[in-house]
Amino acid sequence: MNTASLHSIPRLVSIGPRVYIIAPNSMLRYNAWTHHVIPKSPMLVPRKKFASAVLFNKIYVAGGGGSRATSAVEEYDPEADTWRVVAHSQRRRYGCIGAAVDGIFYVIGGLKIGGACGNGNGGVEAHVYACSMDLYDVEERVWLRSRAVPGGGCVVAACAVAGFIYVLASHAVELSFWRFDARRKCGNGGGGGEGFGEWCRMISPPMPTQIRLDGTVRFCCVGVGNEVILVQVVGCIDDLLRRSGRSQRGLKEGLVLVYDSVGGEWSRAADLPEVIRRAACVSVEC
Structure with a gap:
């Protein structure tokens, strides 16, 4: 496993007493009860500064970037120790934050990555990304209407x-x-x-x-x-x-x-x- 990648601002999520430390090219599982640490399968697409959250005892990640931008939304099954791509993001966000409530994976804030801005609206688009969030329904496998923070x-x-x-x-x-x-x-x-x-x-x-x-x-x-x-x-x-x-x-x-x-x-x-x-x-x- 690539332990050096753990220094690249990993994301943390928890399922019960188990904490998953998700880095661009590696992942560790730490048990807060036994203090045991074991390596787990890394994400399919290496990424930094991504959103992560837990829904129905599965881990979801979206956004972020690295050597290449990706729109892939990945789902991790802790029982099988496997990742799979379940959707593609409406917006490619870098530096975003993840949260989850009632079956919805929220991908919040961040910067716009990828795509051309030849229309001169690059600054406007960046602002929209920074003060908005995308909503993904993990059960229905559909994106809901994006929401913007009222105060910008x-x-x-x-x-x-x-x-x-x-x-x-x-x-x-x-x-x-x-x-x-x-x-x-x-x-x-x-x-x-x-x-x-x-x-x-x-x-x-x-x-x-x-x-x-x-x-x-x-x-x-x-x-x-x-x-x-x-x-x-x-x-x-x-x-x-x-x-x-x-x-x-x-x-x-x-x-x-x-x-x-x-x-x-x-x-x-x-x-x-x-x-x-x-x-x-x-x-x-x-």
Whole structure:
């Protein structure tokens, strides 16, 4: 197996106590109960910065790029340890985020890759990709209508919690936080599908308003129970303050914020004891 590829910003997903570490050319399975690590079959198409999620105990990946762009959506069967291509993406996204609710694989944000932009609309297309998401129904094997974040901006983090997709978007000088109703079926939080597709703007995370949130700041987002855990994994805000000529002390790299989806409030958790640049996060059943 190519262990060097594990340093190429792998994606993490979990099925029960098992964490799958998916790299461009390799994959590992880590058991959080036994602490055993074993190699598994790699994706059919090597890719970096792709979307990943779990539905019906199978892993789905889409988007990303590498030596060549691909539109292939792959499905991994843990029982058979095999990958197969099940669909092709409507948009080729690079740097996208994956989430899953009620049989739908959400491919969120990212940049446009591939294709010609000779019509002069390249910038418009890139913006559409950065603030939208594609929806793939894994049971029906069809794409549903794509959805755009109402406030625009660039999606920098997203995750699924209790039947909703929570999206954090950057607008260069501020962040906005949105909730998308992804409940299509009865019994998932009582939604019954009536509100499916509705967006609601939520309270933004309590970041200092004077900070310019440029490309040096990165976030990772994961759902745990009814909470959204937001982790700042790259970029020292103190450095941003110093470069802007401000003297006050900002928040350091490793900030952890928790959003209670029931109470609708943010709180600050303990900072990360050690920061791994461009880290990925995943929640595991214990």
